[in-house]
Amino acid sequence: MSSAANVPVPAPGGSLSWLDAVVFDAAGLVPVIAQQVQDQRVLMLAWADRAALEQTQRSGFATYYSRSRARQWRKGEQSGHTQRVHEIRIDCDGDAVLYLVDQSGGVACHTGRASCFFRRLENGLWREIDPVLVVPELMYRGGTS
DSSP states (O other): OOOOTTOOOOOTTSOOOGGGGOOOOTTSOEEEEEEETTTOOEEEEEEEOHHHHHHHHHHSBOEEEETTTTEEEETTTTTSOOEEEEEEEEOTTSSOEEEEEEEGGGOOSTTSSSOSOOEEEETTEEEEOSOOSSOHHHHOSSSOO
């Protein structure tokens, strides 16, 4: 069995830039899933443009693009609950990115929960299964992150 470790994979067109392998949508964005590195729990889904991915790789902290605010934002810039990125991965089609992160404070969701995926479908109804760990009003002053 051969190993592909540390072998650069060319993007379509032959480029070797890691960002050239990312397939952005018509708006210049790609979905990014944040997953807790220790226990593999999926924390959130957000969007990133090329500059946000570059900033994440450069700084080591998760940076996204807010579609509602039409600007970049670093996770935790207001709440203090940052995401230290251990790895950046890309899916087989290049159209989704995964950040393996260490979530500071244990809260990733703007609702004050550990994960944005806190509702489970039960008997045709959404049931909230995760508790609020931090009251959102105590985390934010003027917005969410």
